[in-house]
Amino acid sequence: MVVRRRHVVELPERAAPPPGGEPREDRAGLRCRGRHPAASRVRERGLLRGRPVGPRRGPRQVVSRRPGDDRERDPPRRRERGRQGGHRLLDPRGGLRDRRRRGRPRQHRRGRRAGLPSCQDRSRAGDGVTRLFGTNGIRGVIGPEMNADLAVKVGRAIGTFVSGGAVALARDPRLSGPMLARAAASGLMSAGCDVIDLGLVPTPCAQYFVAKSGQVKGAIVVTASHNPREFNGLKAIDSRGMEMRREDEEAIESIFFESRFHVAPWSEVGSIRADDAAIHRYTEGVLSKVDGDAIRKRAPSVVVDPGNGAGCVMTPYLLRSLGCRVLSLNAQPDGAFPGRLPEPTPDHLGDLIRVVREVHADIGIAHDGDADRATFVDDQGAFVVGDKSLALLARSAVKSRGGTVVTPVSTSTVVEDVVRAAGGTVVRTRVGSPIVARTMFETGAVFGGEENGGAIFPEHQFCRDGAMSAAKMLELLAHEGQALSALVAALPLYHIKKSNVSVPVERREAVLASIVELAKGRKVDTTDGVKILEKDGAVLVRPSGTEPIFRVYAEARTPARADALADEGVALVKKALGGR
Incomplete structure (x- = not known):
C-alpha cells in the first residue's frame, strides 16, 4: 500500500492519524518517479498496494483521497479473513490456501522447537524454574497451550494480585487476540477490576497509557511479539508501565496454581469500557521527545514496514506528522501476517530492502508484531545489524546528556567502544528487556537496549519502544547531516557469529555448571551464562529463556577468529553434555 494523501477523509477510529500539521504528499520529491522502470516494477509486484482493485461487494469505507482520487475499500468479508492482497484464504490448519485450495507451506515455529516445554513449564537462565511466565510474558501455540481457559485464569x-482497581487491556492484530482479550477481561472483572479496553495498539502504547495515567494498576497485553501467527501470549504490565518484576510474576503464578482467586460479590464485579485516546496520547508523547523541526527540515524519504502488526495504526502516521515522505509496506493490521513473518530480521525483510533500493529512500524501518522493536535498512539497501543501530542511538544519548548506558552481556563490544568514546559508561545485565529496563530505572541510565532492535528511552518510558526508536533514528540523521550508511561505516568493526546447541531443559543447570568448571582459569563474566573474554574477542554461552537450547555468541575483529570462538563455545556445550 502506498501511504500517500493530501487530505484525509475518513479512517477507522483507532487508526486515525495524529493531529498537528497538514498532511503532505508523501511521495513528493522522491527520486524515483512514476515513469521510472523501477517504480513500475514495484507497482507490478503489488508491493505497495493493500490489495488489487476490482469488483467489490458490501458497504465501503473511504480510506484516503487526493483530489480526483476516489479509491475505496470495503471491510473484509468473513471468507477473506486473514487476507492482505491477492486471493488468499486462511487455512484453519495454520497454512494458507489459494482459490484452488492448494496448500502453502506453514510458517516455521521459530519461537518453539521440538522439546520446548509448554507455557506451564518455563525456565529462565540462571533463575531456576518459572511454571508460567517466560522471558517476556506467557506464550504458546493457540489451542494446546494458549487458550481462553488459560486467559481467564491469568486474568x-x-x-x-492487584487487588481490584483499573487495569488496561490491549492486543496486537493476531486472529486469536479478541478471544484471549475477552477471556482475560472476564477474569479481571470477576476479581473486581475495572477494565479499560485500549483495543488494537502497540505494546509500548499500552505501557505509555498506564505510566502516564497515574491511576491504573497495570495492564494485560495480548501479544506474542515476533513469534509466528499460530502463537499468542499474555504480557503483564505494572503500574509504572514496565513489565512486571520477577517477584511479582512468581506471586501471580502462586495465585494461579493454588487457585487462590478473589471472587468479587455481585455488587463489586468489575466493569469494562473502551478508551480510544491511547494512540493520540502516545503519539503526542513521542513527538514531544524528538526534534521535529530538524526532521521536517530534512524531509527524509522513508519506507516503513509494520509487518501487518500493531505498528500499522501508529508508525506511518507518526512519520508523516514528522514531515517524512512515506511509502508503506504491509501496513494493514492482519493477524495472519500474510506479508512477512513478524520478526524483523534480514531473512524476512526482502521486500523492504528491495523497495528502499529502488526508490532511493533515505531509510527503511521495520517492526515486529507488537511494535516494541524497530530494525533499520540504510540508504544503500543494507540491513543494519541491531548492535550497530543500538550503538548509534546510545552515542547520541550520551552526547546529549552524558551518563550510563545499560545493555545485556550479549550485545557487541561496539556499543561499549562508542559510549566510552563519547564520555559515558556501560552497565552489562542479564539478557532480557525487562531486566535492562529495571536496571535503567534503578541506576538513572540515559539509554539502554538489546541487539534485537529493542531500544529504551527513559525520558519517554522504561520499556522497548519501536515508534520512539524510529523517531530518534530520524532525529539522529537530521542532526548528523549524514547518510545512515556513512554513520554505520564509521563504527568500529566487529564480526559476530551465532550458533545454537540443543540442550534438554532438565539438564540446563547441570550443563551450565559444567561449563563454568571447564572455563576455570580463564577471564570470564558469569552475569548471564558464561562469557569468556579474550584479548582479540569473546564468546558467550548461555541457556535460552524460551527454547531448549544454549545460545553461543562470538565476536572478534576478524571473521576467522569469530568463527573459531563460536566453534569453541559449541564444543564447550557439547563437552558439558558428555561428549554428545
Whole structure:
C-alpha cells in the first residue's frame, strides 16, 4: 500500500492519524518517479498496494483521497479473513490456501522447537524454574497451550494480585487476540477490576497509557511479539508501565496454581469500557521527545514496514506528522501476517530492502508484531545489524546528556567502544528487556537496549519502544547531516557469529555448571551464562529463556577468529553434555 494523501477523509477510529500539521504528499520529491522502470516494477509486484482493485461487494469505507482520487475499500468479508492482497484464504490448519485450495507451506515455529516445554513449564537462565511466565510474558501455540481457559485464569490471578482497581487491556492484530482479550477481561472483572479496553495498539502504547495515567494498576497485553501467527501470549504490565518484576510474576503464578482467586460479590464485579485516546496520547508523547523541526527540515524519504502488526495504526502516521515522505509496506493490521513473518530480521525483510533500493529512500524501518522493536535498512539497501543501530542511538544519548548506558552481556563490544568514546559508561545485565529496563530505572541510565532492535528511552518510558526508536533514528540523521550508511561505516568493526546447541531443559543447570568448571582459569563474566573474554574477542554461552537450547555468541575483529570462538563455545556445550 502506498501511504500517500493530501487530505484525509475518513479512517477507522483507532487508526486515525495524529493531529498537528497538514498532511503532505508523501511521495513528493522522491527520486524515483512514476515513469521510472523501477517504480513500475514495484507497482507490478503489488508491493505497495493493500490489495488489487476490482469488483467489490458490501458497504465501503473511504480510506484516503487526493483530489480526483476516489479509491475505496470495503471491510473484509468473513471468507477473506486473514487476507492482505491477492486471493488468499486462511487455512484453519495454520497454512494458507489459494482459490484452488492448494496448500502453502506453514510458517516455521521459530519461537518453539521440538522439546520446548509448554507455557506451564518455563525456565529462565540462571533463575531456576518459572511454571508460567517466560522471558517476556506467557506464550504458546493457540489451542494446546494458549487458550481462553488459560486467559481467564491469568486474568483472575492478575486481578487478585492487584487487588481490584483499573487495569488496561490491549492486543496486537493476531486472529486469536479478541478471544484471549475477552477471556482475560472476564477474569479481571470477576476479581473486581475495572477494565479499560485500549483495543488494537502497540505494546509500548499500552505501557505509555498506564505510566502516564497515574491511576491504573497495570495492564494485560495480548501479544506474542515476533513469534509466528499460530502463537499468542499474555504480557503483564505494572503500574509504572514496565513489565512486571520477577517477584511479582512468581506471586501471580502462586495465585494461579493454588487457585487462590478473589471472587468479587455481585455488587463489586468489575466493569469494562473502551478508551480510544491511547494512540493520540502516545503519539503526542513521542513527538514531544524528538526534534521535529530538524526532521521536517530534512524531509527524509522513508519506507516503513509494520509487518501487518500493531505498528500499522501508529508508525506511518507518526512519520508523516514528522514531515517524512512515506511509502508503506504491509501496513494493514492482519493477524495472519500474510506479508512477512513478524520478526524483523534480514531473512524476512526482502521486500523492504528491495523497495528502499529502488526508490532511493533515505531509510527503511521495520517492526515486529507488537511494535516494541524497530530494525533499520540504510540508504544503500543494507540491513543494519541491531548492535550497530543500538550503538548509534546510545552515542547520541550520551552526547546529549552524558551518563550510563545499560545493555545485556550479549550485545557487541561496539556499543561499549562508542559510549566510552563519547564520555559515558556501560552497565552489562542479564539478557532480557525487562531486566535492562529495571536496571535503567534503578541506576538513572540515559539509554539502554538489546541487539534485537529493542531500544529504551527513559525520558519517554522504561520499556522497548519501536515508534520512539524510529523517531530518534530520524532525529539522529537530521542532526548528523549524514547518510545512515556513512554513520554505520564509521563504527568500529566487529564480526559476530551465532550458533545454537540443543540442550534438554532438565539438564540446563547441570550443563551450565559444567561449563563454568571447564572455563576455570580463564577471564570470564558469569552475569548471564558464561562469557569468556579474550584479548582479540569473546564468546558467550548461555541457556535460552524460551527454547531448549544454549545460545553461543562470538565476536572478534576478524571473521576467522569469530568463527573459531563460536566453534569453541559449541564444543564447550557439547563437552558439558558428555561428549554428545
